[in-house]
Amino acid sequence: MSGELELKLRDRLAKLKRLHLPGAGISDEVRRIEQQLEKMDSGDERDEDEIWRSVEFARHPERPYTLDYIERLIGDWIELHGDRARMDDPAVVSGLGSFAGRTVAVIGHQKGRGDAVQRVKRNFGMANPEGYRKAMRVMDIANRHGFPVITFVDTPGAYPGVAAEQHGQGGALAASQAAMARLTVPAVACVIGEGGSGGAIAFALANRVLMQQFAIYSVISPEGCASILWRDAGQARKAAAAFRPDAVHCLELGVIDSIIPEPINGAHSDYDEAAKLLGSSLRATLDELKKMSGKDLRRDRRDRFRSHGVFAS
Amino acid sequence: MAGRIDVSIEHKNSPPEPGGSKKHPNTCPKCNSHYRDDELAANLRVCAQCDYHFPVGALERIEQLLDDGSFIEEAADLRSADPLGFFDLRSYKERIAEAELKTGLGDAMLMGQGKIEGLDFQLTVMDFSFMAGSMGSVVGEKFARACERAIERKVPLISVNASGGARMQEGILSLMQVPKTVCAVENMRDAGIPFISVLTHPTTAGLLASFATLGDITIAEPGTLMCFTGPRVVQQTVREDLPDDFGLAESNFRFGHLDAIVRRRELKPTLAKLLRLFGHVG
Numbered sequence: 301m302s303g304e305l306e307l308k309l310r311d312r313l314a315k316l317k318r319l320h321l322p323g324a325g326i327s328d329e330v331r332r333i334e335q336q337l338e339k340m341d342s343g344d345e346r347d348e349d350e351i352w353r354s355v356e357f358a359r360h361p362e363r364p365y366t367l368d369y370i371e372r373l374i375g376d377w378i379e380l381h382g383d384r385a386r387m388d389d390p391a392v393v394s395g396l397g398s399f400a401g402r403t404v405a406v407i408g409h410q411k412g413r414g415d416a417v418q419r420v421k422r423n424f425g426m427a428n429p430e431g432y433r434k435a436m437r438v439m440d441i442a443n444r445h446g447f448p449v450i451t452f453v454d455t456p457g458a459y460p461g462v463a464a465e466q467h468g469q470g471g472a473l474a475a476s477q478a479a480m481a482r483l484t485v486p487a488v489a490c491v492i493g494e495g496g497s498g499g500a501i502a503f504a505l506a507n508r509v510l511m512q513q514f515a516i517y518s519v520i521s522p523e524g525c526a527s528i529l530w531r532d533a534g535q536a537r538k539a540a541a542a543f544r545p546d547a548v549h550c551l552e553l554g555v556i557d558s559i560i561p562e563p564i565n566g567a568h569s570d571y572d573e574a575a576k577l578l579g580s581s582l583r584a585t586l587d588e589l590k591k592m593s594g595k596d597l598r599r600d601r602r603d604r605f606r607s608h609g610v611f612a613s
Numbered sequence: 614m615a616g617r618i619d620v621s622i623e624h625k626n627s628p629p630e631p632g633g634s635k636k637h638p639n640t641c642p643k644c645n646s647h648y649r650d651d652e653l654a655a656n657l658r659v660c661a662q663c664d665y666h667f668p669v670g671a672l673e674r675i676e677q678l679l680d681d682g683s684f685i686e687e688a689a690d691l692r693s694a695d696p697l698g699f700f701d702l703r704s705y706k707e708r709i710a711e712a713e714l715k716t717g718l719g720d721a722m723l724m725g726q727g728k729i730e731g732l733d734f735q736l737t738v739m740d741f742s743f744m745a746g747s748m749g750s751v752v753g754e755k756f757a758r759a760c761e762r763a764i765e766r767k768v769p770l771i772s773v774n775a776s777g778g779a780r781m782q783e784g785i786l787s788l789m790q791v792p793k794t795v796c797a798v799e800n801m802r803d804a805g806i807p808f809i810s811v812l813t814h815p816t817t818a819g820l821l822a823s824f825a826t827l828g829d830i831t832i833a834e835p836g837t838l839m840c841f842t843g844p845r846v847v848q849q850t851v852r853e854d855l856p857d858d859f860g861l862a863e864s865n866f867r868f869g870h871l872d873a874i875v876r877r878r879e880l881k882p883t884l885a886k887l888l889r890l891f892g893h894v895g
Contacts, residue, residue, distance in 0.1 A: 470818075
């Protein structure tokens with residue numbers, strides 16, 4: 301591994317140690333980074349199996365989805381439908397509710413569970429432009445009324461369809477990020493399953509980005525990467541090991557701010573426990589952001605993303 | 614900068630185009646007219662017979678658009694690092710070195726100051742022949758700096774785009790260039806700086822999901838493929854024939870995603886007009 305990465309990691313460790321936050325996951329994270337640094341010293345890499353386990357858990361058909369967490373964490377939930385122009389996209393859920401004593405807006409990708417009908421109804425969590433426009437509408441409500449925005453990211457990617465393209469998929473993804481960049485309320489994103497590329501980033505331009513232990517977050521699916529670079533989708537495992545979509549790697553690169561622990565056998569093994577762990581990280585993160593002014597929140601969010609990238613000069 | 618630019622963004626193993634073998638880069642793929650390099654360059658790399666727009670590299674684009682000698686390059690020293698130690702069939706480092714040799718560019722974007730008809734602006738130009746114009750950390754950083762320079766200098770930003778999307782070899786960091794450039798545009802918007810986005814063939818995926826679609830004015834050259842997902846993947850998903858103009862500028866114009874389609878010989882006068890209309894800023 302490069303020395304640059306190690307420096308970043310050490311810098312991040314120092315920052316975390318200064319924070320002294322009560323939030324769950326912080327001390328775990330410190331331990332994790334320390335372990336990672338130790339591994340680096342010994343020149344050891346996480347193996348392919350461990351990364352592939354994250355890929356499998358993240359896509360597990362029984363993994364809890366956005367509505368499962370809303371049901372367990374959000375009080376007075378009311379779902380808000382439709383983009384006010386064309387349709388209501390069932391692959392995106394958005395609405396208002398109460399969390400930790402305040403009103404929040406919640407936006408997330410939604411996959412269907414169980415039979416094919418349910419999964420097709422939610423389009424496997426792949427949103428159309430209308431879904432992103434519905435989300436922007438709810439972001440606007442939140443911004444005008446001072447509600448923090450919580451997003452749940454769980455999509456293989458934005459839907460690759462003819463109508464999606466005709467209705468401006470790329471532009472909708474960009475506009476959704478721009479809307480998040482303009483918010484003067486706290487925004488926290490949680491990657492709870494598949495953080496698939498442009499479809500994911502549309503909901504992830506937040507002040508803090510949290511990621512569940514066995515979620516994945518990547519620029520392309522392992523299969524997509526394998527079919528383009530190895531010219532063989534069957535090499536997905538190898539591709540995943542090369543670009544490392546797992547939470548630890550995302551934390552190393554500073555792409556996420558903390559890892560939310562999951563029950564030992566994965567979030568799908570115990571929904572209540574997974575929701576409890578997610579809820580306490582969310583609460584701690586929102587408490588931390590509460591102290592910032594609207595202008596500072598916006599600046600903080602833009603500065604956070606400004607710093608991403610590794611290059612030489 | 615001869616027109617040897619491979620603009621296929623499709624899979625290398627995809628079935629060959631009807632019509633068979635790969636054509637010479639100076640042969641028009643639409644009407645088969647063949648040109649000497651100097652005559653094609655003199656006609657701004659547009660087919661004199663059928664108006665097909667051949668791809669244009671970044672340096673030649675600057676020559677075509679800007680007042681002579683007005684380009685002052687900035688951030689020229691930025692080079693890609695290899696944060697993941699990425700290795701597929703070849704190493705990322707090797708791919709970059711090869712692209713540098715092939716194009717004579719440091720990465721897929723040139724950034725700097727320029728003038729059209731004496732009007733000053735900040736400029737970014739992409740080059741598809743450098744790793745399919747893919748956006749990694751260097752492209753993201755150059756674009757963010759271009760926005761910052763435009764704010765400092767109180768001049769408009771014009772970006773001429775051509776890209777297959779995010780640079781996979783930089784993993785998640787390439788995805789992070791998407792929100793990074795969106796934030797840079799938002800800062801520019803807050804500062805009242807005009808932003809003109811020019812889409813040229815092809816501008817797809819990560820570029821469309823970031824700054825390319827966020828212009829105050831968004832225009833495209835004729836025949837520009839501008840889709841978030843490429844035709845091959847969409848076809849595999851929907852399993853039916855795609856419309857003939859799928860993802861093209863003409864289709865996007867009809868659906869309301871573009872202010873105008875501007876032919877290449879009209880591009881410089883159009884940009885001049887926009888620069889005059891937006892006038893002095895700040």
